[in-house]
Amino acid sequence: MLLSRVLEEKLGSLYRAGGRIVGGVYLGKGQEAFSAALGVQLRKGKDIYGPLIRDQAGRIAFGEPIIDTVRTYLGAVTGPMRGRDGNIHRGRPKEGHMAMISHLGSLLSVVAGGLFARRLAGTLADSIGATSIGDGGTSTGAFHEGLNMAAVEKLPIIVSIANNQYAYSTPNTRQYACENLVDRAAGYGIEGVTVDATDLASCLKAFRAATARARAGGGPQMIVGTLLRLAGHGEHDDASYIPDTKRQGPSARDCLQVAEDFARDRGWMSSADLRELNEEVRRNVDQTVSKVSKEPAPDPFKENWQALSCAELVEGQHEA
Amino acid sequence: MSITYLEAIREAQYEALREDPSVFLYGQDIATFGGAFKATKNLSKEFPNRVFDAPISEDAMVGMAIGAAVEGARPIIEMQFADFSSIGFNQIVNQAATLFWRTNVPCPITIRLPSGGTAGSGPFHSQSMEAIYAHYPGLVIVTPATVEDAYWMLLDSVKLNDPVIFCEHKFLYYHLKADQIGDRELPIGKARIARPGRHATIVTYSAMVHEALRAAEELQLDGYQIEVVDLRSVKPMDTDTILASVARTGRLLALGEAFPWGGVTAEIIARVTTDGFHLLDAPPMRLNSKDTPIPYHPNLWKSHRPTTSTIAAALRRLLRN
Ligand SMILES: Cc1ncc(C[n+]2csc(CCOP(=O)(O)OP(=O)(O)O)c2C)c(N)n1
Ligand SMILES: [Mg+2]
Numbered sequence: 028m029l030l031s032r033v034l035e036e037k038l039g040s041l042y043r044a045g046g047r048i049v050g051g052v053y054l055g056k057g058q059e060a061f062s063a064a065l066g067v068q069l070r071k072g073k074d075i076y077g078p079l080i081r082d083q084a085g086r087i088a089f090g091e092p093i094i095d096t097v098r099t100y101l102g103a104v105t106g107p108m109r110g111r112d113g114n115i116h117r118g119r120p121k122e123g124h125m126a127m128i129s130h131l132g133s134l135l136s137v138v139a140g141g142l143f144a145r146r147l148a149g150t151l152a153d154s155i156g157a158t159s160i161g162d163g164g165t166s167t168g169a170f171h172e173g174l175n176m177a178a179v180e181k182l183p184i185i186v187s188i189a190n191n192q193y194a195y196s197t198p199n200t201r202q203y204a205c206e207n208l209v210d211r212a213a214g215y216g217i218e219g220v221t222v223d224a225t226d227l228a229s230c231l232k233a234f235r236a237a238t239a240r241a242r243a244g245g246g247p248q249m250i251v252g253t254l255l256r257l258a259g260h261g262e263h264d265d266a267s268y269i270p271d272t273k274r275q276g277p278s279a280r281d282c283l284q285v286a287e288d289f290a291r292d293r294g295w296m297s298s299a300d301l302r303e304l305n306e307e308v309r310r311n312v313d314q315t316v317s318k319v320s321k322e323p324a325p326d327p328f329k330e331n332w333q334a335l336s337c338a339e340l341v342e343g344q345h346e347a
Numbered sequence: 348m349s350i351t352y353l354e355a356i357r358e359a360q361y362e363a364l365r366e367d368p369s370v371f372l373y374g375q376d377i378a379t380f381g382g383a384f385k386a387t388k389n390l391s392k393e394f395p396n397r398v399f400d401a402p403i404s405e406d407a408m409v410g411m412a413i414g415a416a417v418e419g420a421r422p423i424i425e426m427q428f429a430d431f432s433s434i435g436f437n438q439i440v441n442q443a444a445t446l447f448w449r450t451n452v453p454c455p456i457t458i459r460l461p462s463g464g465t466a467g468s469g470p471f472h473s474q475s476m477e478a479i480y481a482h483y484p485g486l487v488i489v490t491p492a493t494v495e496d497a498y499w500m501l502l503d504s505v506k507l508n509d510p511v512i513f514c515e516h517k518f519l520y521y522h523l524k525a526d527q528i529g530d531r532e533l534p535i536g537k538a539r540i541a542r543p544g545r546h547a548t549i550v551t552y553s554a555m556v557h558e559a560l561r562a563a564e565e566l567q568l569d570g571y572q573i574e575v576v577d578l579r580s581v582k583p584m585d586t587d588t589i590l591a592s593v594a595r596t597g598r599l600l601a602l603g604e605a606f607p608w609g610g611v612t613a614e615i616i617a618r619v620t621t622d623g624f625h626l627l628d629a630p631p632m633r634l635n636s637k638d639t640p641i642p643y644h645p646n647l648w649k650s651h652r653p654t655t656s657t658i659a660a661a662l663r664r665l666l667r668n
Contacts, residue, residue, distance in 0.1 A: 049644075
């Protein structure tokens, strides 16, 4: 959580400084607990994870090294996306980290497909899939179709819905008409729970239980976390459309603060420990960024400009 | 006072809402927020109850526009990015495009697609989708390259009794400015000679018109006069104006930012070679993006799309032939 926060703050400052990051920066501020609580339940190499926009913390918890994030944001050739795709659109599918496309909802069926294939091949064992979406993304046909299909196939998939009350500027009142998104679970014939997503302990408990149910053959599990997006939609956005009443409400608690207080209150960590940890994390992030900054940018003359894996089928460029 | 291409789009929507009470706007984040690009800024204030935030449901957004059009409304749908219109593809090409032909009931909807590449936008926020929609019978595909056209063609689109895919180029949003919006000069379906010349013709549309004009400037230094034809709408495509230009110059470069397979540039070449083969002094050429998704890193992006220098190089080869 802390690493995620510090890394994202760094990305935000690189963006604001200009030049280094071209394109948007999308942060998961306030969603680290909910995201990480899912990530830690997953086993890299065994489970399939389809994270979304605000899952930096979940990706770290799943085992993605932060250098992959930095390389993707800076477009380095050394990164998993080789400068071809950027920012949050990254992954290593063969390690079970699916690379999201922008089109919301599209990943759910893809994660389901991975699980389906494993079941066919007899290799599913106790592995599960997991994917995230926001309140807004639940309005897509892709989300509905994917979830319905996963339910019909009774696949072991966790569908984590971060209800941060806004989709870009659009409040939930313009997004859905049910009382709570979790009410939809019954309609799909799956289990669903809600959790206070600002509270790490509750999130951990909820995801631990849900992943256990999925691993035990309980089919798709929906978890709806209630929180507030504590950043703009992207760093270009000041989110001035979020009223102060919401910003001061209980869902606007900073999950990182809540978790730190929790650890301190239990005597697990002192303020000095936390400070030290903070500094260590900052050093790690700074070192990673400075390392990546020295790496070469993609060279168009070294690119093969081929979108097919079957090189013999790639057409010559029939043009001037 | 000057007005940008983006402001012209806003002004046109203002005017459409003012002129005709059956016009309404539906799209993600377009009401209070004024849209991801601010193309509908303040319109929800100026026209209460006629500008709505849509759920993230492109298929349903287009479907609801079609149903509303049957009832006599003239909806304008904003896709947040052209790329997301693929989610509404079925409703566009199967429902909207076939409605009049099947039922004799017209379908006056306008779907605005913020199109084309900008640095750092990557494969899913950069696409040019005109060719894919143009392929389907029953749609009008508009691709304005100027501030005037952005304004007048959007107003014309809303008045048209057929579904219009309005491809507005994001690269032009802020960069392109005019002192004021002049008079309406040409209707949808007519191309424009953006620059007269006599040694070769570039036929293009949208943001590439400006790259073409810059390349023509460059060739001017070598003593060549390049004619640039701005298609304005890729469907209908003004074949007469294209052929008349090729008749003057004898040489053709078809230029587009979209992917190279098929598409608008292929259509241009097909029309000129079938109807005007005798006019050509050299084999026609085409220049498109490369045949890969649109890359994120600016170094790659710049090499993926045609630029002034690759266009100028193509022209030099064309003139040598
Ligand atoms: C199909 C589709 N339409 C539109 C968009 C543009 N878009 C990107 S993020 C976003 C808002 C997403 O809101 P939500 O799902 O609540 O996630 P959050 O940003 O709040 O985490 C929109 C409209 C998109 N990515 N995909
Ligand atoms: Mg949201």
